[in-house]
Each structure stands twice: as C-alpha cells, then as structure tokens.
Amino acid sequence: MALPKIVVLGAGYGGLMTTVGLQKELNHQEAEVTLVNLNPYHYVTTKLHEPAAGTLDPDYARVEIAGLLKQEKVRFVQDEVTRVDPENKEIHLAGREPLKYDYLVFGLGSAPETFGIKGLLENAFFIRNLNGVRQIREHIEYMFSQYNNSEEKRDELLTIVVGGAGFTGIEFVGELVDRIPELCRQFDIPREKVRLVNVEAAPTVLPGFDEELVKYAMQYLEEHGVEFRISTPIEECTPNGVVLKGGEKIDSATVVWTGGVRGNPLLEEAGIETARGRVKVDEYLRAPGHEDFFVVGDSSLIFNDEGRPFPPTAQMATQQGQHLSSNLVAQLRGGSMKPFKFESKGTLASLGRGSAIGVAFGKKMTGSTASIMKRLNDWRWFYMIGGLSLMFKKAKF
Amino acid sequence: MALPKIVVLGAGYGGLMTTVGLQKELNHQEAEVTLVNLNPYHYVTTKLHEPAAGTLDPDYARVEIAGLLKQEKVRFVQDEVTRVDPENKEIHLAGREPLKYDYLVFGLGSAPETFGIKGLLENAFFIRNLNGVRQIREHIEYMFSQYNNSEEKRDELLTIVVGGAGFTGIEFVGELVDRIPELCRQFDIPREKVRLVNVEAAPTVLPGFDEELVKYAMQYLEEHGVEFRISTPIEECTPNGVVLKGGEKIDSATVVWTGGVRGNPLLEEAGIETARGRVKVDEYLRAPGHEDFFVVGDSSLIFNDEGRPFPPTAQMATQQGQHLSSNLVAQLRGGSMKPFKFESKGTLASLGRGSAIGVAFGKKMTGSTASIMKRLNDWRWFYMIGGLSLMFKKAKF
Missing domain, CATH: 3.50.50.100 (FAD/NAD(P)-binding domain)
Incomplete structure (x- = not known):
C-alpha cells in the first residue's frame, strides 16, 4: 500500500514549521513528506531589513534546509513551483516531473502589493x-x-x-x-x-x-x-x-x-478563491471547498473576532505551521482536526x-x-x- | 625679510617624501613650506589594486596627512590645483587665492594613458x-x-x-x-x-x-x-x-x-615641455629651462644608462623625494645640489x-x-x- 503523500510548498515560517512538526511527530512509514523550496536555504524574513540596510551579515538570516531535515523522514526538493493543480492533485515544477500529493500545504509566501x-x-x-x-x-x-x-x-x-x-x-x-x-x-x-x-x-x-x-x-x-x-x-x-x-x-x-504584500499569484492561477491574492481559509486552514489543500503564511487570510483580517506575520505563520502539523498527523491516524486560533x-x-x-x-x-x-x-x-x-x-x- | 616659499603639489610618494624630508631637515624659520593636496589623506597607490578587488579595507591604504605633518614646519592646504603658472610663480587653486612660490615641487601624479x-x-x-x-x-x-x-x-x-x-x-x-x-x-x-x-x-x-x-x-x-x-x-x-x-x-x-599612465596634463598646460605628458627632468629633477620648478613621481621622466626611460614607480618617486628634499635644503643654505641617480x-x-x-x-x-x-x-x-x-x-x- 502506498503511503499518503504530504507535499509542503515553501520553506518559510509556515511551511518549515509544518515540516519540522511532521518530522517530529510522524513515525517511520506513516507518510511520505516532501518539502519543495526554490532555494536550498530558509531565510528569516523578519530580519531581511537588516541585510538590506547592510547592518547585518545576510548569512545570519539564512539557514541551510538540509541541516534541519532528517532524510529518512522528509524528502527535500529544490525547485521552482510553476503551477498548482488541485484537480489532479499535482504540483508542477520548473526542473522536473510533477509531484503528486494527497495533502498539500501551500506556504509559498507573498507578492508585493503595489x-x-x-x-x-x-x-x-x-x-x-x-x-x-x-x-x-x-x-x-x-x-x-x-x-x-x-x-x-x-x-x-x-x-x-x-x-x-x-x-x-x-x-x-x-x-x-x-x-x-x-x-x-x-x-x-x-x-x-x-x-x-x-x-x-x-x-x-x-x-x-x-x-x-x-x-x-x-x-x-x-x-x-x-x-x-x-x-x-x-x-x-x-x-x-x-x-x-x-x-x-x-x-x-x-x-x-x-x-504591503498580497497573496501568491499561483493560488489565483490554480482557480482558488482569493481576496487580494490571499485565501480565506477555514478553521482548519483549508482553502474553501478543498479537503486536502491547506494554506499557511502570507497567502492565508484569517479574521479576528471583530471581523478584521490579521496582518500576515511570522508569528501567525509559525502558529499555523505548528497547528497544522498536529492536525495532519491526527488526520493520518484517523483522529479529528482541531480548529486553529491565533494567539498574539x-x-x-x-x-x-x-x-x-x-x-x-x-x-x-x-x-x-x-x-x-x-x-x-x-x-x-x-x-x-x-x-x-x-x-x-x-x-x- | 620674507622666508623662501617652497610649495609642494601632491601628497603622493614623491611630494610627501619631499615634504617629510624638508620637515625633518629644515630648522625653524628657514623656509615656508606648503603642501597642497586634493584630499586630506595620502593613499598608497601601490596597494590600490587590493581595495579595488575588495580584498583589503581601503583604510589600510589611507593615511591622514594632518597626522604626518608638524604644523609649525609645514602648512597643509587641502584644495584642487587648477593651473600652474611658472611665469608668475603662482599656483592657482579651485577654492582660494593663488599661492606664490620660490621653489615648486610638482608631484601631482599621472593621468590614464588610453x-x-x-x-x-x-x-x-x-x-x-x-x-x-x-x-x-x-x-x-x-x-x-x-x-x-x-x-x-x-x-x-x-x-x-x-x-x-x-x-x-x-x-x-x-x-x-x-x-x-x-x-x-x-x-x-x-x-x-x-x-x-x-x-x-x-x-x-x-x-x-x-x-x-x-x-x-x-x-x-x-x-x-x-x-x-x-x-x-x-x-x-x-x-x-x-x-x-x-x-x-x-x-x-x-x-x-x-x-598605462601619462604625465599630468597641468604640466603641458603650463607650457612645460613634455613627452606623453611627462617632463624629461635634468639631473636635479628640474623641468627644462627652469631653476625653481622640480618634478617628481609619475610626471617625471628619467632615462637609464641604456637611454631607456625608467617606468614610473613608487620606488622612483620615493627616492626622488628623499633626494630633492636634501637638495632643496642645501640650496637654501647656499650649498650645491647633488645629481639624482635612481638605484633599483x-x-x-x-x-x-x-x-x-x-x-x-x-x-x-x-x-x-x-x-x-x-x-x-x-x-x-x-x-x-x-x-x-x-x-x-x-x-x-
């Protein structure tokens, strides 16, 4: 029997936190986890203004992904995502054959809002x-x-x-x-x-x-x-x-x-409903109408109790990633997912x-x-x- | 009685060595020495290829002139030389009144030869x-x-x-x-x-x-x-x-x-005879036909025993500066100057x-x-x- 395939797109706060959580909680042979990222490194977005000004060595804000992953638990693919196809449950890449998924975690970050x-x-x-x-x-x-x-x-x-x-x-x-x-x-x-x-x-x-x-x-x-x-x-x-x-x-x-930033254009291109490119996710961080398509980080849209959107932050993405990895593990094991709630x-x-x-x-x-x-x-x-x-x-x- | 005025143009190897030599050998009130330089610092030309490549901090190649001079012996003027007028024994500057000289040491370096x-x-x-x-x-x-x-x-x-x-x-x-x-x-x-x-x-x-x-x-x-x-x-x-x-x-x-480099264009503009902008100086480093106009460094032209020009180097300029300062002191004291000879x-x-x-x-x-x-x-x-x-x-x- 084939293992369930979890594909995480993007090694930012949301994607990386999800991946690290899965790596920690999953047992051997429970799922096939793949992390896809353009670069071989994660960068700490909240620090980028410092190397931009020249006050910090950019290497401080950089962490090699290979050093964070256990090869037997997570497969790392360095490539550019060119298209997300929720219908066929496929991720198209610039440099190799498409990847199939059973669960998708979309954490590819934002685009500038001009x-x-x-x-x-x-x-x-x-x-x-x-x-x-x-x-x-x-x-x-x-x-x-x-x-x-x-x-x-x-x-x-x-x-x-x-x-x-x-x-x-x-x-x-x-x-x-x-x-x-x-x-x-x-x-x-x-x-x-x-x-x-x-x-x-x-x-x-x-x-x-x-x-x-x-x-x-x-x-x-x-x-x-x-x-x-x-x-x-x-x-x-x-x-x-x-x-x-x-x-x-x-x-x-x-x-x-x-x-300002807006959501990643790949989501709109995939036919997902968005507002300024961002996806109003449900309480389980799923894109509307999808059971297996999760969105974390800057491309997700979550509202506070007063009905106003939370700003996209590292803190939000990190909490989403932590929460989602537990939910995914629960789901794989036949349990039920818990609703996400942001705590500032x-x-x-x-x-x-x-x-x-x-x-x-x-x-x-x-x-x-x-x-x-x-x-x-x-x-x-x-x-x-x-x-x-x-x-x-x-x-x- | 007015003191004899020695004006040194340029704080490169030649000019700086001349100035430092004069400062050392001259007694109080023997002459009025003025050093003119575009920048408040000397730079070590032979090291410039390193900061150019980025392998050396440019500050290594830089020495503040103020730290090298004794104020009571040498006056430092930070300005740009715009014209040399040997007829009226005047140096024209971009930012202030012309300077009068009795002896001129021209060490303003080279221009690129294209x-x-x-x-x-x-x-x-x-x-x-x-x-x-x-x-x-x-x-x-x-x-x-x-x-x-x-x-x-x-x-x-x-x-x-x-x-x-x-x-x-x-x-x-x-x-x-x-x-x-x-x-x-x-x-x-x-x-x-x-x-x-x-x-x-x-x-x-x-x-x-x-x-x-x-x-x-x-x-x-x-x-x-x-x-x-x-x-x-x-x-x-x-x-x-x-x-x-x-x-x-x-x-x-x-x-x-x-x-390659050629001599400083100010020399030609001053009516001095040059070859590729460089002045074929006499054995006392004087411009042809001038008793009080000395040229050191890249703008001077000196021939070896086989009649071939020495390449302009820091070593040559340094020896010229050392030699010239002694000659100037001798001359001021009524002695005679010694001929210059480059020793590699x-x-x-x-x-x-x-x-x-x-x-x-x-x-x-x-x-x-x-x-x-x-x-x-x-x-x-x-x-x-x-x-x-x-x-x-x-x-x-």
Whole structure:
C-alpha cells in the first residue's frame, strides 16, 4: 500500500514549521513528506531589513534546509513551483516531473502589493528575499561610492526613499539610521548630504500600534534625520525617484517599497478563491471547498473576532505551521482536526541596533529592553527549527 | 625679510617624501613650506589594486596627512590645483587665492594613458585613487548581487575584463583570483559562471620582468581561472564590454583599464615641455629651462644608462623625494645640489594574498617568500612617512 503523500510548498515560517512538526511527530512509514523550496536555504524574513540596510551579515538570516531535515523522514526538493493543480492533485515544477500529493500545504509566501502605483514594479526595490536584499545593500553602497567620483555632485545618489511606514518600512528606516553614518565615513561623504525620506499614504506610521509607541518611534527616527511624509501617497515611481501626491518630486537613486504584500499569484492561477491574492481559509486552514489543500503564511487570510483580517506575520505563520502539523498527523491516524486560533504574543518593531518598540507579555516596551526582547525572539525561532545547536550558532554570530 | 616659499603639489610618494624630508631637515624659520593636496589623506597607490578587488579595507591604504605633518614646519592646504603658472610663480587653486612660490615641487601624479582606444575613458574603470577603487569594488559586488535577481541569467554581469597585463594589471588580477570565490559564496553564484579575462597588447605579460618569473605568474593565474589574451589590443570599449583586435567581442559589465599612465596634463598646460605628458627632468629633477620648478613621481621622466626611460614607480618617486628634499635644503643654505641617480632595490609583484614574484636583494623570488617581502615593503613606506607608530598601526590592521 502506498503511503499518503504530504507535499509542503515553501520553506518559510509556515511551511518549515509544518515540516519540522511532521518530522517530529510522524513515525517511520506513516507518510511520505516532501518539502519543495526554490532555494536550498530558509531565510528569516523578519530580519531581511537588516541585510538590506547592510547592518547585518545576510548569512545570519539564512539557514541551510538540509541541516534541519532528517532524510529518512522528509524528502527535500529544490525547485521552482510553476503551477498548482488541485484537480489532479499535482504540483508542477520548473526542473522536473510533477509531484503528486494527497495533502498539500501551500506556504509559498507573498507578492508585493503595489496598489497600482505607476512604475513601482520596474523602478523600486522590494524587501522580499535574500537575493533581493543583498542587491539593495549593494545598490545603496554603489550609489554612495559614485558620489565623490564625478565633478558635479549628484545628491540623488545619497537620497533614499522608503515607501510605506508599516512594520518593515519603519524597521528598515531604523537600520538605515544606523547604517548611514558608517557609509558616510566609508565613502567620505558629509552626513548632511544624505536624505532618508519615509513616505506613507495612511494617516499614521505603524498603523495598529499603540499611539504612545508610534510617537516614540517617530520622534526617535526624526531625531536621527528621517523625514516623514505621512498621509501622502506615492503617485509614481520613476528611474529618477518618486512623485508624491500634491506634486512634490523627490530625486532619488534608491526607492525601496515596503508598502504591503498580497497573496501568491499561483493560488489565483490554480482557480482558488482569493481576496487580494490571499485565501480565506477555514478553521482548519483549508482553502474553501478543498479537503486536502491547506494554506499557511502570507497567502492565508484569517479574521479576528471583530471581523478584521490579521496582518500576515511570522508569528501567525509559525502558529499555523505548528497547528497544522498536529492536525495532519491526527488526520493520518484517523483522529479529528482541531480548529486553529491565533494567539498574539505581542509585537516588536526594531529601530536599528539599539532600540525598538512594542508589546510583549502584555507590556509596552521601548528602547533597549524592547530591543533585547526582539533579539530573544529571533533566537526562539532558531531554536524552534534547529534546536539549541542552531540557536547558539546564531547567537554567537 | 620674507622666508623662501617652497610649495609642494601632491601628497603622493614623491611630494610627501619631499615634504617629510624638508620637515625633518629644515630648522625653524628657514623656509615656508606648503603642501597642497586634493584630499586630506595620502593613499598608497601601490596597494590600490587590493581595495579595488575588495580584498583589503581601503583604510589600510589611507593615511591622514594632518597626522604626518608638524604644523609649525609645514602648512597643509587641502584644495584642487587648477593651473600652474611658472611665469608668475603662482599656483592657482579651485577654492582660494593663488599661492606664490620660490621653489615648486610638482608631484601631482599621472593621468590614464588610453592609447586612443575608443570608449575607454567613458566606459572603463581606472585604478587611480581611493574614491575610484572603492567604486570599482562596489561595482563588481553590485553586478554579482544582480545576477540571481533576474529570470534570464546575464553572464556578462560576472565577466570582468582587465585591460593591461603590466604591474597593476597582473596584481589586480591576482587579487580578483582570491576575491571571486568569496563573491560566489556571498551571492550564491557558481564559480564556473565567472570569467576573468586579462587583455594585453604587448607580446608578454609583465614586460621587463624576468622570463622565468613571468612564466610562474601566468601559470599561477591560469591555474586559478584567468584567461589571457596576449598580443591582443583592445579596439573599443563599449558600455557592454570590449571588442578585441581580430574581432573577438567580450560581453562584460566591468572593464578595468590598467594599461598605462601619462604625465599630468597641468604640466603641458603650463607650457612645460613634455613627452606623453611627462617632463624629461635634468639631473636635479628640474623641468627644462627652469631653476625653481622640480618634478617628481609619475610626471617625471628619467632615462637609464641604456637611454631607456625608467617606468614610473613608487620606488622612483620615493627616492626622488628623499633626494630633492636634501637638495632643496642645501640650496637654501647656499650649498650645491647633488645629481639624482635612481638605484633599483628590486621589484615585487603580488599575485593575491599568498603569492608574489619578483627580485629583491638581487635574488629572484616566488610564492610566499616574495609575498612576505612585499608586505615588509609596505611597512617600510609607512615607517618612512609616519615612523614606528604608523608602521605598527598598519601592521596590526
């Protein structure tokens, strides 16, 4: 008799947590588990703003998948998913024959949400993956390195526009605040020539955060030279910068968009019902009308008790993965699945190396306390996927 | 009575050595010495190929001038020299009033010699100064960082063409041989995708070097993946690469030209007689027909006993500077100047971190012996300009 086939797509928080959970709970020969991922490594998405700014070695945010899996329990396939076919229960890959599945866990992450802003996809950078953030870091450095090499000083080389003042936007700006003085020293550039502008269409930065914390963050960043443009949508992004609503033009060689994500387009292409690309999953994290098609992470849509969607976060994806692996094991063993319920453990946003804001254990925190709590959070993730040895390796980094 | 004014232009090997010598030998109120330099720092030109490749922190090759001078002995002016006027004994500067001189030491270095190759000045990089080499390093990294970010893999991003296989060309290629595996690891690029092509018009690499040593160098570099195109002039450099004589086209995002230097154009503009921009100085290092106009370093032209010009080197400039400072002091004190004679102490070319070739103390050397000798040479220079403290600071770097 053939073993039931579980295929997990994506080694992000959701997919990896599901896989690690299955690996732990399943006995020998209970199921055939396959994890498919584009890269041979997992990356810690919540840390990407740091290598993007150049304040952290990208290798800190990277974990080789092979080191996390037991070969006898999970098969790892490094390939690109080109199509999901729920009708035939098949996953099409760029580099090999399709994979068959009995249970599918879709955790392939998000795509940037551009809100139709002209020129954004073509001209802006996105904090999305390791390759991308390494390029952002190199791009910024390259612009700075050019400044002193021409007679006419092109100030736009030193102007960085960050679109979006949500979580990623603010955290990225916080890192740049630390990074810019280093770059100025490295390339002999006067600090006052550098501009860092954070543009946000909403009426506040960090929407959803406590007002006092928002104020703390804005004040900290403004004191460190950040210019905010709040309630100001970007109308267009060009190769030379951005045009804001109201007509202000900012000449800039570096525009980084952090203004939001939508679900992975493969879901719509598979005929799954979505809203902004995200799938409103049922209490068992299943796509509507499917018994064997689970969605975790950024492409899943879950509502809170007030009927408002939870923002897609690492915390959400991690809890989904943990929960789903137990449910899958229960199902394989003829038991019944338990409904998923998100439990917020708080939220922390970093403001560079030494500061952060947020709520943890039900308490508001700022400054270095919040910053240390944030670091502990990273380590917790490494512990969850790779145990103590990975945690210590990263903590010593 | 006004003190005699000595103005030294340029804080390269020649100018700095002259200044440091004057500072040491002159008594209080014997002369007014002014050193003019574009940057507040001296850079070690013979090390520039390393930060250009990214194998050395550019700060190693940089020494703040203020730390080398005694304010009561030498006045330092940070400015750009725009014109030399020997008729009125004036130096015109970009940012302030002209400086008067009684004795001028011209040590403003070289300009690239392009041999009329089309598109070279516009599209190639030059290993010339600290700003420039920092940009070369960043450019190479930026190209590598882009490779994995597009669907179609653009191999030209990973192709580096080095024009010229003289001293600088070979040393730069040697550093790249060390650097490329690091870049491949850092940006997840297969080593075999990277091409490093060294193009030389002359029938050999390192013209003037011992044949056995040339063979050693070429073999070492070829074993490390360098492709040579010897006896092959570059016909044209475009934004997309180079076209070689014979028609071969090499698509490349990075072309670095090391094929030679000519004298500083300010000399020709001042009406001084030059050959390829260089001034055939007399035995006292004076420009022809001038009693008070000395030229040291890359813009000076000196012939050996067989009537062939010495190549412009740091060693030559250093000896000129040492000799000239003594001559100037003698002249100020009513004594007579001594004729300059270059004494070669040997030549060493590095082949990356762990290897080198060359001749020192009359002996041929290769490998790590030559490499260590080369390092001692660096330290000797730091000792000469900044004493033991600078030498130890750099040695510990």
